[in-house]
Amino acid sequence: MCGIVGYIGTKEATPLLVDGLKKLEYRGYDSAGVAVLEQMQRRISVVKTVGKITNLEHKLAECMPKGCVGIGHTRWATHGRPSDVNSHPHQGCSADFAVVHNGIIENYLELKEWLVKERGHEFMSETDTEVFAHLLEEFYEGDIVNALRKTLSKVHGSYAVGVVAAQEPDKLVAARKDSPLIVGLGEGENFIASDIPALLNHTRDVWFVEDGEVVVLTKEGAAILDKHDHEVNRGVFHVDWDAEAAEKGGFEHFMLKEIFEQPEAFQKTLSGRIQEGKVRLDELNFTTEDVERWEKVFIVACGTAYHSGLIGKPLIEEFLHIPVEVDIASEFRYRNPLLNERTLAVFVSQSGETADTLAALREAKAKGATTLAITNVVGSSIAREADYTLFLWAGPEIAVASTKAYTAMLIAQYLLSVYLGQVKETIPEDKARAILEALRQLPEKAKQLLAQKELYQQLARDIRDAQSIFFIGRGYDYNLAMEGALKLKEISYIHAEAYAAGELKHGTLALITKETPVIALALQKNTYEKTLSNIMEVTARDAMVIGLAEEGDTEIAKWVSQAIYIPKIEDIVSPVLAVIPLQLLAYYTAVERGCNVDQPRNLAKSVTVE
Ligand code: M6R
Secondary structure, rough: EEEEEEEEEEOHHHHHHHHHHOOOOOOOOEEEEEEEOOOOOOOEEEEEEEEEHHHHHHHHHOOOOOOEEEEEEEOOOOOOOOOOOOOOOOOOOOOOEEEEEEEEEOHHHHHHHHHHHOOOOOOOOOOOHHHHHHHHHOOOOOHHHHHHHHHHOOOOOOEEEEEEEEEOOOOOOEEEEEOEEEEEOOOEEEEEEHHHHHHHOOOEEEEEEEOOOOEOOOOOOOEEEOOOOOOOOOOOOOOOOOHHHHHHOOOOOHHHHHHHHHHHHHHHHHHHOOOOOOEEOOOOOHHHHHHHHHOOOEEEOOOOHHHHHHHHHHHHHHHHOOEEEEEHHHHHHOOOOOOOEEEEEEEEOOOOOOHHHHHHHHHHHHOOOEEEEEEEOOOHHHHHOOEEEOOOOOOOOOOOOOHHHHHHHHHHHHHHHHHHHHHHOOHHHHHHHHHHHHHHHOOOHHHHHHHHHHHHHHHHHHHHHOOOOEEEEHHHHHHHHHHHHHHHHHOOOOEEEEEEEHHHOOEEEEEEOOOOOOEEEOOOHHHHHHHHHHHHHHHHOOOOOEEEEEOOOOEEEEEEEEEEEEEEOOOHHHHHHHHHHHHHHHHHHHHOOOOOOOOOOEEEEEEEOO
């Protein structure tokens, strides 16, 4: 997804902008560019190109714009294919303005027609963003903030925009609606960015910009203006991640680093939330009346976050004694779900910016449901708009493939379900105690699992040439199998599918041959014998089977080519540990196949279009 950076200060802007863009690479992009205001000449120089930031650096090496004010962008194409001309920044006819934009201007065709036919503008690109630059030009009367306001009043859709104007070389302005934007506050310099990693080399003090607000930066100061042009008194958020946390820190890929960060992430997600046998979630503070009012719960999310919800569903049903539906966010709104004030709607999203999840949240809110976000990103749209937010505190996740956020989402849902059950007094005390004790043991047990990485490297070599791989399991194992299959296909590009183990014989068994590896999860004791029979069904078809079982299980090894053992843990908490081998297997398989692990083809970290 597009990334924005902007700088105003006393240093050369170009290298700063390029550095910031590199920190946003994780968002996925297909082109990059910068615009720098050459203050003496009151001229804006734009350098942009399709492809990776290295292409941009090559171009900049030939003609580096000089100046201390600038904006930069990484684009993920929506309107118009990836090309030099469609890359941002965009300028109007006079080149007096430069604009970077993240989001979609929904009425751009109508505006473009008006600008071309009625006002004689000529357009260079196929993008929606270019109308923005032409509108600024149209409305500019010596005050860029006014021109920006007028432009914003004409556009419909979502945007985070950064703007520089040749006539006002001491200003950088920005605005947001439905796309992330933050301000970085420095000494004699200020910044804008789509996300914190872009700023960490320069400042740790940030403001989160809200929808409808306009930002005005000079090198000496920064201001946020509300829609009536009143200055907003926004609290400073001090980022206490060390710079290392947003970098790869010695690992070959962010994904591997994030897999290995899980014991620490578990600790953080749990931190302070279990006290004297009770779950304590200060940010929720629900009363017994609140919880008793809910007759139904929805869990709504996309991708990996959706998979975490599949595990949350049986937990809440069991501990709260009310039905739970799990929905893919992009389907949810269109099926007119039964939402009202007796519903709790939970939205799970690592980024907190996923457009479908955000739209589903708005729908639920409009229909009177209590909305609760589970997210990793403070200041994200979903966090800000939900009635309540449970943060994951898993630290920044950079790799497109979600790993530590998934396990943190699971932990958050164990905590939430036990918490709600305790408030409503519907969870048996011994059950709650057993789960909380299992959660407490997770960091240590995850470390044990992570110590066996050679095993996964070997297994990756065994499966790297497969055309298709099946993941099977029952109950929680089946829900986890879906996540295992997604992880493998997302980064290794091997076709992978998850099946409820008992369902194979109803059709899919026809696809099992000796060329089709099967990853079988057999961690749930109540279905263990049945899963074992399903494993026998596939071994009888000569499939190579990798079995996941609990430490001490001597039976499974007789039926599989390779057994992977998970430290003993309460059955229902086992997915948090069992996913680690699946993540490592996917990772090493992708490495074996020479894939771009952190930025798989066609995918973006944060999907901010519906
Ligand atoms: O930021 P979110 O959790 O809302 O993102 C949802 C999905 O786009 C995301 O989980 C996606 O499926 C991951 N790339 C999977 O690894």
